Amino acid sequence: MKRKEIFAGNWKMFKTCSEAVNLAQELISGIKIKEGREYVVFPPFTALKVVADTCKGSALRVGAQNMYYEKEGAFTGEISPVMIKDCGAAFVLLGHSERRHIFHETDALINKKIKAALTYGLQPMVCVGELLEERESGKTNIVLESQVKGAFEGLRTEDMKNISIAYEPVWAIGTGKVATPEIAEEAHVTIRKYISELFGENVANALPILYGGSVKPDNIEGLYSMENIDGVLVGGASLDGASFLKIINV
Ligand code: 13P
Secondary structure, eight states: OOOOEEEEEEOTTOOOHHHHHHHHHHHHHHOOOOTTEEEEEEOOHHHHHHHHHHHTTSSEEEEESOOOSSSSSSOTTOOOHHHHHHTTOOEEEESOHHHHHTSOOOHHHHHHHHHHHHHTTOEEEEEEOOOHHHHHTTOHHHHHHHHHHHHHTTOOGGGGGGOEEEEOOGGGTTSSOOOOHHHHHHHHHHHHHHHHHHHOHHHHHHOOEEEESSOOTTTHHHHHTSTTOOEEEESGGGSSHHHHHHHHTO
16 A cells, blocks of 8 residues: 655744745745655744745645644643644644653643644644664663554544654754664554554554654655655755755655
8 A cells, every 4th residue: 555655844943934935935836746745844833824825725735843732721822723723734743852852741741732633623743753862772662652652542543544653763853863764664663563553554554654853865765765654854954945855856
């Protein structure tokens, strides 16, 4: 079975509104659309609406980088799923390692956010990945299992149609140290196995699992050639139009 591919750029805390719109326009005119492939950018909240407006009618889709799980209320500084939808976004990135490690998000919180995103019609892209010391002490699979099972606890099989996972080993994020295609492939197979234990083989086989962590134009081909790598989530190299286009047009 051929799985859906997703090629995504996480702009993190970069780009003013005008810079974000310029980059989105450059991407829209440079994408060589491939069947079965989706293209998504995750601008900062401040640029979400203008980028979504720019992307209307194009192949480029838009997502938010985070979200709170309540619809509205006295939660100063937070953004709700309804607000994200209202901006024209279709996706939301949840459980990014920077959210987990800098802002101390737990699997239980991420689970609540995933459920709220689905309730309001957003497609969660859920990030998992181990720290360097966890990999070096042989704990990668235990970490991936608890992150996957914690994130998807209580979800129904049909919810999984709207979910994608990004495997982002923390030691590879922003470090220039990309996982080898073989290391990434092994982790993707492991994640798929945990999904299969939760939701069965059909769901696991249909689920897009992306790799993220120092993806660049010169390493995309090796990663993309692996059977279980269904796309990529790119940070640094997605901030420059020419370099991101080389990646998404692979
Ligand atoms: P880099 O591509 O900059 O390593 O970032 C990866 C990432 O965190 C994407 O979400």
